Amino acid sequence: MNDRLGFLYGQHPHAAEAFGGVTPQGYMVISDNELIVPCGTAFPARLNKETGKLIEFELPKPGRTPGGWFTAAGKAARRGETEVTTPVLQFDRDVNSARHENGQNYGPDGKRGLRQQIHLGDQNLKYQTPIPGVEGTIHSLLVAADFLIAVTLEGSIYCLGPEKTTPVTYESTILKVTAERSEKPQNVPLPAMFSDQLQAGGYVFMAGMPDASLLNTLLTHSQLHVIFLQNHSGMINSLRQLYRERGNPNSKLAFLSDSLNELEFPAYFAQTIIAAEPVYSGHKSYSDLVNQLYPSVRPYGGRLIVKSSEADHQKMVAEFKTLSQVKISRIDDYSIFEKAGAIPGSSNYTGGWSSPDELVKAPVGVLWYDDSVGNFKRAPQPLFFDGVMISHSKYWQGYPAGIRPPYKLLAPQFA
Known part of the structure; x- marks a missing residue:
């Protein structure tokens, strides 16, 4: 789809034109042979679901007409009361709105509260109406196989059936651990080898496990995103299961089981990179290790931290003393390659x-x-x-x- 939709141009405020395109947000809907894609501030796009060909899409103009991420089929199309050749879409006025200096702007044809309700036969269920057995604020409702499924903003999913039964409850490990963490102090102090700039957040990439306690310490800092690599699929699977059970989602901690020397990383993506000795991190030599990872360290104080002996450290100092922007130091058992200053x-x-x-x-x-x-x-x-x-x-x-x-x-x- 991107090759057809990424080059669309549209009108922006003050008669400016800029490229745009379909930016999917919210739930996509299949209606007959069409795929309905809510997107960004524009109204939903209509595409042929078989070929991906764009049927209808227009960027908002004259620049102050907002769209939104939500759309629903009209009653006739949903209930089957009449056949419609063109999908009848309805929009929520509150979703299709945007604040401007002279007040609130709304997209056309919006109906208030449409997003907060569903129609089931002759019934109309509104999210604000309490449902027995459901605790919290309802975010969405759906029906499948005579069951009503309710999703709440608090992170719970309820499945309600037509007959009375003994409820079965499954507790989310992530939600449980998150609640426990909120009651405990966070941010365990980082070791001296880390830069103070890491306190502001960013990506930390770990190639191997130079110190088992490092990963746990980093995970206490909520602003950090950690990527851990180990060329051992069995170990990675065990660690992934362990840390998921401890309540660490993919957005917080990601795992890779590939060989380091077979991967390519974008430049400047990590605030800190930590690497075990080459034999454990996936390289034959310190030279190969530094040459691969140092370009991915961010400027203005990003650090590559390598576990090494004193003898290996001295060899790296001699070899990499002319490396761009580098300041090499040693703290405890680690060689520190700090990328100082701006990108040349x-x-x-x-x-x-x-x-x-x-x-x-x-x-x-x-x-x-x-x-x-x-x-x-x-x-x-x-x-x-x-x-x-x-x-x-x-x-x-x-x-x-x-x-x-x-x-x-x-x-x-x-x-």
């Missing part, structure tokens, strides 16, 4: 109309991405200083209360 050729941007950055070249594609920082569109351009993006949004939410431009700047956000 890059520069800070602190305002103005130009930036002498040698690494940014035309054609420039994506100018802005990431949902973690969302600013009002007339906010000042973000600054980039030593690898940190500093942005200020404007306080425009007070427009309905009489606050008018120029809006004051809010506290900076860092990314």
